[in-house]
Amino acid sequence: MLREAKEVPLERLDGIEDELDTIAAWLLSRFVDDKIAPDRIGSVSAIVSQIRLVIERRRKLA
Numbered sequence: 406m407l408r409e410a411k412e413v414p415l416e417r418l419d420g421i422e423d424e425l426d427t428i429a430a431w432l433l434s435r436f437v438d439d440k441i442a443p444d445r446i447g448s449v450s451a452i453v454s455q456i457r458l459v460i461e462r463r464r465k466l467a
Contacts, residue, residue, distance in 0.1 A: 406421060406424065406425070406456055407452070407455065407456050407459065409421060410456050410459045410460050410463070411459055411463075415463065415464065415467050418460050418463065418464065421456070421460060422457070422460060425453050425456060425457060428449070428453060429450075429453055432446055432449055432450070
């Protein structure tokens, strides 16, 4: 997804953000149900944040 966020046309960034929202909701649900360890949440959250930053930067440069 990170590579995709860096390379896709700007009009596809909304779709990537929707996917990130889905991932974040799924992670939260799994965390609340004690089905995923807190350290795993932190790792994936950091990656999601990095992808969101790339999207934000691309939009600012457009």
